[in-house]
Amino acid sequence: MKIRPIDRVRRAMAEGLRPDREVWVDEWAESNRVLPPDTPEPGPFRFARTPYLIDIHRTMSPGSPWREGWWMKPHQVGGSVTGENLIGAWVCTAAGSVLTVFPTLDDAKQWELTRFEPMRASTRALRRRIRPADEKGSDNTKLRKRFPGGVMRLVGSNRVGALKSSTIRYIKFEEPDEYQVLEQGSVVGLAKARTANFGRKAKIYGDGTPTFDGRSEIQRQVLRGDQRKWHLHCPDCHHAQPLVWEQLKWVDGGPDSARHACSACGTLNDEATWKASNYAPRPPGMDEAEARQTGRAYWQATATGEPGVASWCGLEALAAPMGWRPWPSLVVDWLAAQGDEDKLRIFYNNLRGLPYQDKVRNDLGAEQLQQRAESYELMTCPQGGLICTAGVDTQDNRLAVVIRAWGRGEESWGVWHGEIYGNPSAPETWAKLKELLEAPIQHASGQVMRVDAVAIDAGGHHGEDVYAFCRDAQVRGKHWFAIRGAKSYDAPKLSRPKKIEFTWRGNPVPGGAELRHVGTQAIKNLIDGRLKLTQPGGGAYHFPLGFQADYYKQLRSERREWRRDMQGHKALWWVKGKERNEAWDCEVYGYAAYLYAMAGQHAETVFRNREKLFGQVRQMELLDENLPARIPEPAAARVPHPEPQPEPDPDPDPEPAPQRLELSFASLIQAHPAAHAPRSPPTRPTRRGFVQRW
Numbered sequence: 001m002k003i004r005p006i007d008r009v010r011r012a013m014a015e016g017l018r019p020d021r022e023v024w025v026d027e028w029a030e031s032n033r034v035l036p037p038d039t040p041e042p043g044p045f046r047f048a049r050t051p052y053l054i055d056i057h058r059t060m061s062p063g064s065p066w067r068e069g070w071w072m073k074p075h076q077v078g079g080s081v082t083g084e085n086l087i088g089a090w091v092c093t094a095a096g097s098v099l100t101v102f103p104t105l106d107d108a109k110q111w112e113l114t115r116f117e118p119m120r121a122s123t124r125a126l127r128r129r130i131r132p133a134d135e136k137g138s139d140n141t142k143l144r145k146r147f148p149g150g151v152m153r154l155v156g157s158n159r160v161g162a163l164k165s166s167t168i169r170y171i172k173f174e175e176p177d178e179y180q181v182l183e184q185g186s187v188v189g190l191a192k193a194r195t196a197n198f199g200r201k202a203k204i205y206g207d208g209t210p211t212f213d214g215r216s217e218i219q220r221q222v223l224r225g226d227q228r229k230w231h232l233h234c235p236d237c238h239h240a241q242p243l244v245w246e247q248l249k250w251v252d253g254g255p256d257s258a259r260h261a262c263s264a265c266g267t268l269n270d271e272a273t274w275k276a277s278n279y280a281p282r283p284p285g286m287d288e289a290e291a292r293q294t295g296r297a298y299w300q301a302t303a304t305g306e307p308g309v310a311s312w313c314g315l316e317a318l319a320a321p322m323g324w325r326p327w328p329s330l331v332v333d334w335l336a337a338q339g340d341e342d343k344l345r346i347f348y349n350n351l352r353g354l355p356y357q358d359k360v361r362n363d364l365g366a367e368q369l370q371q372r373a374e375s376y377e378l379m380t381c382p383q384g385g386l387i388c389t390a391g392v393d394t395q396d397n398r399l400a401v402v403i404r405a406w407g408r409g410e411e412s413w414g415v416w417h418g419e420i421y422g423n424p425s426a427p428e429t430w431a432k433l434k435e436l437l438e439a440p441i442q443h444a445s446g447q448v449m450r451v452d453a454v455a456i457d458a459g460g461h462h463g464e465d466v467y468a469f470c471r472d473a474q475v476r477g478k479h480w481f482a483i484r485g486a487k488s489y490d491a492p493k494l495s496r497p498k499k500i501e502f503t504w505r506g507n508p509v510p511g512g513a514e515l516r517h518v519g520t521q522a523i524k525n526l527i528d529g530r531l532k533l534t535q536p537g538g539g540a541y542h543f544p545l546g547f548q549a550d551y552y553k554q555l556r557s558e559r560r561e562w563r564r565d566m567q568g569h570k571a572l573w574w575v576k577g578k579e580r581n582e583a584w585d586c587e588v589y590g591y592a593a594y595l596y597a598m599a600g601q602h603a604e605t606v607f608r609n610r611e612k613l614f615g616q617v618r619q620m621e622l623l624d625e626n627l628p629a630r631i632p633e634p635a636a637a638r639v640p641h642p643e644p645q646p647e648p649d650p651d652p653d654p655e656p657a658p659q660r661l662e663l664s665f666a667s668l669i670q671a672h673p674a675a676h677a678p679r680s681p682p683t684r685p686t687r688r689g690f691v692q693r694w
């Protein structure tokens with residue numbers, strides 16, 4: 001029978017005006033949902049295998065007194081189907097607009113295509129209320145769907161601030177830890193404000209996997225609630241307890257022996273025994289209290305929480321239905337994660353549903369780093385430093401610089417940090433940088449060390465100035481080069497040079513310029529791990545006492561957040577906050593300069609040659625003005641030169657006179673008169689002979 005359009009309108013109006021029916025979402029799901037054949041448990045939806053989902057469905061039902069619900073969950077325990085059921089039931093049973101917030105617009109589109117549309121197509125009640133987006137006259141799009149009584153919108157987290165005039169009754173937050181940071185405030189707070197008119201009739205539900213302890217949005221929300229934990233009765237003593245990873249025991253080398261020890265009687269039981277009676281199917285309508293009395297697993301609140309806020313946590317993958325996450329496979333994952341911080345975090349987040357306590361961030365603040373500073377002077381290099389590089393960050397009114405010396409195993413010593421104030425369009429600014437980069441560094445051996453390679457940030461507004469500066473320096477035989485941060489997460493740490501022939505306006509760059517891309521994310525991960533090392537040796541970072549507090553603050557200013565790159569790959573990105581971060585960027589560029597200096601060389605040869613120069617420890621006594629300013633450098637001549645040297649250094653610059661140094665670093669350099677003693681040609685830095693790639 002064909003339905004006339006007018007009948008359709010009448011029926012829609014009647015349904016839209018109808019008061020909320022007393023429907024529980026769990027009952028709606030069992031009588032309406034049919035899961036497609038390509039899902040793990042196809043056919044009519046049932047809670048028989050996943051009794052822990054019932055309480056979440058019921059609490060978020062339109063007629064429930066709870067206003068908010070938050071579930072901090074591991075991966076693949078039924079979170080997706082729960083969200084679909086809630087949205088389906090909200091749309092079908094009660095009037096009011098629905099908002100679903102995804103991390104990105106792409107996530108929203110993906111969900112519409114792979115989750116919502118199959119649900120709509122297979123659910124009669126939904127088909128009747130939401131017409132397909134491609135049907136003529138339906139006025140529906142992929143991201144906005146009308147139904148009698150309201151409209152459902154799907155948005156990316158960055159668009160939540162634009163929802164100013166909308167009134168919303170139901171919100172579903174999807175993976176809130178991946179939301180973008182908005183200028184106007186938190187995504188959750190902005191969206192929730194739209195439900196104010198509905199008071200307790202509003203329903204706000206969010207679920208997601210946590211990330212880092214203390215910075216996880218889902219954790220923050222769960223802590224506001226009553227923190228229900230999923231309790232199982234011990235098969236032996238019947239004591240009820242959540243299954244926790246710490247209680248899982250196995251024989252060395254035998255993951256199949258995995259057993260969970262009861263927290264009360266200590267008896268070990270395997271997965272099937274724990275889950276047999278606890279997961280006995282519940283008769284229709286059974287609630288948590290009855291489940292508890294009949295020896296079934298149940299949710300138990302463990303906190304008071306804010307009024308009207310329910311939350312669920314403490315359900316690890318250990319408690320997933322039989323066959324979903326066999327315990328031996330979890331043991332295998334756990335063993336594979338040992339010693340790998342990234343894998344451990346994934347185990348905590350995805351399999352335990354717990355935020356990870358990020359040792360680096362939590363244990364290593366700026367203050368702790370500063371306390372590690374060692375007593376050597378700025379513009380000096382302790383014994384062990386062999387190669388010296390600098391990283392320069394270009395800002396609109398200043399250049400930030402870090403100079404660092406590198407030794408065997410990439411152990412490194414901070415040599416100088418500071419800023420050169422001035423507009424990078426002005427030649428004076430670059431003249432000051434040149435002066436700094438060419439200043440001598442007093443090595444503990446008594447020798448003078450020079451900066452071998454410099455990476456200068458050509459991002460921002462001053463790329464042309466950076467190219468010009470680097471080109472001039474290269475003509476003079478310097479290894480100073482322009483870089484930019486790469487856009488993708490897994491970019492190589494240092495790319496091959498790219499020739500820049502034109503400005504962004506299309507004007508030719510005189511003589512062209514070379515640009516290398518730096519894999520900032522990879523280098524930041526590397527440095528971050530190394531900052532943890534507290535013992536001298538390979539990878540260790542050393543700092544002189546003269547590095548100021550702002551250096552350390554900038555070094556620890558960035559946070560890691562889940563982001564997607566342009567290919568849509570999700571990864572933990574280092575993200576700049578409001579704090580300044582130039583020193584951190586400088587360290588990244590300085591490391592890129594080190595890679596540049598060492599590229600294509602036999603590291604051992606480089607180190608040996610340098611050790612011939614810097615190997616003898618003469619310590620800092622040479623800083624005493626009464627001693628000879630230099631010792632002869634016989635070793636310099638012995639450094640092999642695999643390639644013919646370029647033309648004699650055309651660099652005519654005389655040693656800068658101390659009084660010309662007006663920069664903040666001037667006083668630091670002046671503190672070491674030896675470094676400014678007149679130089680004779682043989683003491684000329686032998687840098688060309690050392691790092692012989694260019």
Ligand SMILES: [Zn+2]
Nearest residue numbers: 234237262265
């Ligand atoms: Zn027991």
